[in-house]
Amino acid sequence: MTRQPPPDEAAWLASYDPGRFPPFAVTVDMVLLTVRHGTFSVLLVERDTHPFRGDLALPGGFVLPDEDLDAAAVRRLERETGVRRDAAHVEQLGAFGAPDRDPRMRVVSVAYLVFAPDLEAPSPGEGTRSVSWFAVDEVDGVSLAFDHGQVLAAGVERARAKLEYxxxxxxxxxxxxxxxxxxxxxxxxxxxxxxxxxxxxxxxxxxxxxxxxxxxxxxxxxxxxxxxxxxxxxxxxxxxxxxxxx
Amino acid sequence: MTRQPPPDEAAWLASYDPGRFPPFAVTVDMVLLTVRHGTFSVLLVERDTHPFRGDLALPGGFVLPDEDLDAAAVRRLERETGVRRDAAHVEQLGAFGAPDRDPRMRVVSVAYLVFAPDLEAPSPGEGTRSVSWFAVDEVDGVSLAFDHGQVLAAGVERARAKLEYxxxxxxxxxxxxxxxxxxxxxxxxxxxxxxxxxxxxxxxxxxxxxxxxxxxxxxxxxxxxxxxxxxxxxxxxxxxxxxxxx
DNA sequence: CGAATAGTGTCTCTCAGACAATATTGC
DNA sequence: GCAATATTGTCTGAGAGACACTATTCG
The missing domain is CATH 1.10.10.10 (Winged helix-like DNA-binding domain superfamily/Winged helix DNA-binding domain)
Known part of the structure; x- marks a missing residue:
């Protein structure tokens, strides 16, 4: 019993070269949450490059060709925020991959959720102008780069639910x-x-x-x-x- | 979430080279669960192509270049199993992307969890020899293709937990x-x-x-x-x- | 001492586990 | 009637919300 591929998939398969594959990029984005001065807060960066230059965004970046997803998340965490892996809780939040989420190319972002103790102000990484804490309630309603508003909302809700059980x-x-x-x-x-x-x-x-x-x-x-x-x-x-x- | 890029950004985008970013392939894999004849069961396919030819695997496949992740999952669900989207519950399980999970190339798989009513035996898609239901308990311990054993275990545990609340x-x-x-x-x-x-x-x-x-x-x-x-x-x-x- | 925070105890109501009893079917 | 499944009810103990009371510190 052979299945008939639909036109769109058939077209793609016909042009498929085993040495190449669809141009996806994979990134990790981090929803880094803490409680400082009694306020539930999230770490955001101000983007210094296109796209979304000047907008607030979750910290993150591209996954290296031979890097595990979790390792990529932990690497960014340690390098860009100074949080050590064993001082915090890190878990995967999910994948976000709408076709138009990044205007440059097709990007699938794997989001990570991090719970960390209150930290000193972290230092900006490359491509970011500044990095600082924002009260979760204040960010609600502000438009973030890419689909980071959605990602943040998912992380916040997951955090609230996780405290329950x-x-x-x-x-x-x-x-x-x-x-x-x-x-x-x-x-x-x-x-x-x-x-x-x-x-x-x-x-x-x-x-x-x-x-x-x-x-x-x-x-x-x-x-x-x-x-x-x-x-x-x-x-x-x-x-x-x-x-x-x- | 469509956005109009400012002129300078548009120029930058025009000269942008996607090859600068590490290339990944992205797939969706489905943990399709049901209860048939009183037995908690999962749909598995027998692979008919390399790699892992002859092994059992979760149904799934590549995401098309302009396809949303959820849409890719639902498309495969409907095509390969005959389950209609509104007759079942579909949610994302998570991303699995160890560097060596696919010997051919770097692949990140976004796994989906599906709860469906008992169904007639679905028909095999391309690249698969057969598709059928297996009792979850029997599959436990059997080695599946890729990291699908891990993915299945995550899906089963998530299903058990979700019934609780x-x-x-x-x-x-x-x-x-x-x-x-x-x-x-x-x-x-x-x-x-x-x-x-x-x-x-x-x-x-x-x-x-x-x-x-x-x-x-x-x-x-x-x-x-x-x-x-x-x-x-x-x-x-x-x-x-x-x-x-x- | 008074203000502030930590910790114990008590009462009540909801709810889950165990299980008796009743209801309605096919054979 | 008997076996099987559905549904209602009852008893009991664990646990959560409300809140009185005690303990220990600082100023």
Missing amino acids: TPLAAAFVGPEFTVGELRRVYEAVWGHPLDPRNFHRKVTGTPDFLVPVGHPAPVGPGGGRPAALFRRGPATALRPAMLRPS | TPLAAAFVGPEFTVGELRRVYEAVWGHPLDPRNFHRKVTGTPDFLVPVGHPAPVGPGGGRPAALFRRGPATALRPAMLRPS
Whole structure:
């Protein structure tokens, strides 16, 4: 039983030369999220070259011919932002490949989602004028280069959902943290205040989420009882989930 | 998202050489899942050409130069399996692009996950010897072409997780179905028996999950009380989730 | 002491797991 | 009637939201 190729595909196949293939380029783009000063923020660059010169964009770039996708993402992360791989959570967000997303040529972008602790201001890479943090809420509505608005929206929604059923909020803080710091991460990402007492019960009651470190944290500027310090435990999921307030 | 380039950019584009960027081929691969005869199953093809000739593989193929990724996936779905887009659930699973995943050239594959009702045996496309359903459990451990073993595993795990917190199990059955049919989908995908009474309470108690159709279903071969028929409701999530039995 | 933050305890309601009992069919 | 499936109901324990109360620090 042989299938009859449709005209468009047949035409393409007829002109297909095994030594060549359709001119696709592959890039990685990063949705690098953090919580700084209590604000859920994303790292954006200002483009210094065409196309979209002067517009804000997600950091990213072309994948090298022999480079793994994940490796390309981590390389850009370390080079352009100074975040080390093991200090952050990195996962693939998905592929974005509308035919007209880049006016230069056909480009498929593989987007990565990164959760990082608060960082010093990173330094610009090539082709970018500046690189800095923006509050996620402020960027909402601003038009970004390429389809980066869509990519960012997908990353933000995924981040919000992941806090519900994974312990990944800990990727937004340092290696040692208090329950209050963790709660402020949830509040910033979700944009909702949470009850400190119920939150404390949930996170300390979930097995393997938090491992006590033994000594207390230094007291903050406003006074108050010193909080216990924790490290991330080996838990990989929150079951049942901690649902976002409606 | 069409954009008018400024004059200077247009000039720059005219002199632009696409060959400066590393060349990639882009394919789509489909993890097409269904439940047939009570068994969670995946559609696989036997390859008839190099590389991996004779091995089992996920159906898929090259993305055309001007084709959207989703469109490429849906096109292959309809052509090679006869599933119509609106009869199934289609979502992107992710990109797979290890440098050595295809011995011929550098290929990035964008995998799609499809939930479909039970279908007649589809017909093979070009480059494939045969196409048929395999029980997911039987394929586990069999070595598939390329990195399709990994892709399949990711799709299966995503499917199992999605049943927990979405109403997508309904994509595995026809437009009208009974609570028992829906329960058997869950049982097949999760590989665990569920309590019919508790299941009934959960799905009928979740607002907008099921819409009663009014008339009952015909009685099955073994007799038994006729079940009420339902259609999928507008709900998009199950909150709280229906967790898999540990 | 008062303000601020951390942490414990209590009450109530929702919901999931276990399972009894009833309803409606084919044979 | 009996076997099979559907559906309703009941009991119980885990867990989440609301919130009182205690603990420990700074100024």
